[in-house]
Amino acid sequence: MKNVKRLSAFVLAAVFICMAFTSCSGGAKKYTIGICQLMKHDALDAATQGFIDAVNQELGEENVDIDTQIAGEAPVCTTIVNTFVSRKVDLIMANATDALQSAMQATKDIPIVATSITSYGVAMDVEDFSGKTGINVTGTSDLAPLDQQAAMIKEICPDTKTVGIIYCSSEANSLYQVQEITKELKELGITASPYSFSDAADLRPVVEKAISDNDVLYVPTDNTAANSTGIIDGVARPKKVPVFSGEEGICKGCGIVTLTIKYYDIGFQAGKMAAEILRDGKNPGDMEIAFAPQFTKEYNKEICEELGITVPSDYVAIGD
Amino acid sequence: MFFSAFLASLPGAVANGIIWGIMAVGVYITYKVLDVADLTVDGSMSLGGSVLVVCVIGGVNIYLSMLIAFAAGCIAGLVTGVLHTKLGIPAILAGILTQLALYSINLNILGKSNQALNSDRYPLFISMRFTPKTILVCLGITVFLIAVLYWFFGTELGHSIRATGCNHAMAKANGINTNRNIIIGLLLSNGIVAVSGAMLAQYQGFTEVNMGRGAIVTGLAAVIIGDVNFGKIFKNFALRLLSTVAGGVIYYIVMTLVINLGMNTDDMKLFSSIIVALFLGIPYWKNKLAEKKVKPAKESDENA
Structure with missing residues (x-):
């Protein structure tokens, strides 16, 4: 009876690992992209979908390995991006303000493409924002016309x-x-x-x-x-x-x-920018923040x- | 490949775990020492973050900002304590009321719902940018905090607070001012939680009014994981606090492992709740099963 706690802890850990392995997948060397989305929300979901579609279209579905993680709340973003950084993904897609803020704290090297951000100057706490970040961040804005x-x-x-x-x-x-x-x-x-x-x-x-x-x-x-x-x-x-x-x-x-604006459109645009960074070696710091292509x-x-x-x-x- | 990635993400998990572990120490004081379920923590976590960010951006020294965040958390605890002891509102409800009010207060402090804290612009001493240093600093804060709490709960006042939690009626019968002690406990607990919120805001580089949502569950998980793993070895009060922080670290290591394995993070809260419910339920069932064993003996006595 004394071992009940210990036993159940062990069983739980085992269950955890089993469940996780079922959704685990392997593969050859591809472009790895980690998507950190703040929460489940129609608009944000559409942006993520647009991003994935654009990346698959530009780089070829067989050449990319995308891991989509939905945080649910701000502090979980930190754990997710930390995992992406330690796994050395080739690019991080940050969907919504909190995800971008976590990602830019976590890495200065891995390119970050964000979307669903209204004002990059406000989100990144930069005064006199010029339209380019100058650091490893770029992306698209959801500002309405x-x-x-x-x-x-x-x-x-x-x-x-x-x-x-x-x-x-x-x-x-x-x-x-x-x-x-x-x-x-x-x-x-x-x-x-x-x-x-x-x-x-x-x-x-x-x-x-x-x-x-x-x-x-x-x-x-x-x-x-x-x-x-x-x-x-x-x-x-x-x-x-x-x-x-x-x-x-x-x-x-x-x-x-x-x-x-259509969130799918700004996600799609962000996906194209990600492809330019990965395939063409563009520097995110030199890329202009993009707005919705059509209203x-x-x-x-x-x-x-x-x-x-x-x-x-x-x-x-x-x-x- | 998987294993090395997991190892590489461990420092981040440890840093995050210690910060939440410090929050769990606050939960330990109310839940274990005072025997009160205090839900204020969800609000005071964000309060600590909001106050720190506003102070730092306003040019206040970072260490002083931490102290101000602690003081703000204490005030939140005081409000819950007064609602509970002076107005006779049940502790859980008093905590919920304060937590709700804190949402508005946090919005007013920040002036908006989210504020970035760029580590390039402000002299933060904890950040995801420099994780090894962050771990050392967090460990230092943990040791200091536990030392102070160990000393405090060894004083006459500290003992009377522990007595209040152990047996409220007996403490009262012995002339202890239990209401005062509950307020002090809540005050201290929420102050610590606010400090943890202030550390988290620095670590993740921003604060958000909803940052503390569900913090009580994470805190309880850390307390319980610590208790289950180290409860048998660590009997001393200071070591129990330490095991609570370790519980927070284990919680985040498991979480990082699970995310690394590719589990859907949507289900994270569900699993946290299940783990906490299980570990809270196990002691109850242990007692129940133990009782059943005794019963047949009683019955045979009566028959004889």
Whole structure:
């Protein structure tokens, strides 16, 4: 009986190892790539898939050995990249900010290609970011085309004079977008005012206030807002106020139109950059951070019909 | 090939393990010494990271920043302690309340949800960049921490805290202020956890408001792994704390091994939970099985 603990520890270790071996694979010398993705999330999954597809297409599926690890939470990224570095992979793909931050701490030598990063300057804590990192890091950004989104508001609702911007005060990326689009709207002669909320609980009164003050609403790419679109829709739709959004998910929940990036595209672009580094020996520090190659104009059919808004023919209904 | 890669990743695993092991020492104080399940740690881990990063970026000396992080953790523990002892809220719930509140507080301290801490720009003394030095520094901190705790729990106050955890009613009957002792224990525990969070932020080069999510499970795993492996040999209090840190290191070595073998990291949390549940359940079943053996003897007595 005294050995129960010891025995079960042994059995557990054995189970662990057996389970691990089932997913283990060997092979000849290839390009080895370690992918560290922060968490399971539709957008991040799409970016990883795009990366893998691009790498396979550029280098040939038989020539690459890709290990995809999903951390689930920030501290696990550290363990994953540490494993990649000690295994001396040829390249690390870091998907999302925390993964990039871990990877760039872990190695100064192995090339790192990142994706799903909004601002590399902010993520890497570099002042006066020039577009190139100068170190072993490059990648693609998921920043939405804010100038074109501003123009979109003018296109769909030409009479707009004031825009209320709803965003979560705790999201650094949102604040950045608010500042940028405010500048863009000002150039079009539209006044934008920020309305911040701290969480879903105080979102309703904030939206009500924004609606009573403004002609239309704009919601940037904001995770907290994306999770609470039902509240925004519940307030805005009965009052017939159009909501413009920075990305597809928010548009699907409460918006009328959006100009969105495809995470698959930026992942694919990152995969091409990885191939250039591995095959052509390019230096990541000299490669410009790339942005989404194309944007998709999308509209929410149900809300547009209810508000009596007809969108130009180049817009695609979400879900089609 | 596999084995050499695993060996090469060991230093990183050890460094990471010691940092989480120090967190586990904090968990040991509440869970083993005080006999209180304190869930504040999930929040105070991130709190330590947030405070350190903000201080360092603000130009505060790195060692002073560590002390400020410790103090911040103590305040978090104090809040849980007051909620529990003065307002009569059950310890688990009090911990959850503080943890929840800390999420907002951490967001406010950082001003955003994630902040990078570039080791090229700030004088960090722990980093993934220089793992061997990091291990030495972490070991130094561990030895210092254990020495201080060993001394503290040897004092009259320390003894009365241990008595509070061993037998609350008896301690109270002997005129010990148990409420005060619970607060001191929580305070100390969360201070240590915050220090570990501050070390982790330096090590991984950034902090994040969700950094401590599930830390209590990792901490318990380290305490239990340490207890199972070294419990029979290490009876002394200081050695028990040391075995807790060793538990953290073993936990991370196993994790690195599993990742190296190519297991899906999605399942990592599930396995952590299963291991902790098993090792928590085994002593219970040992007692139960032991009881059954005695019963037939009793029955035969009654029949006779």
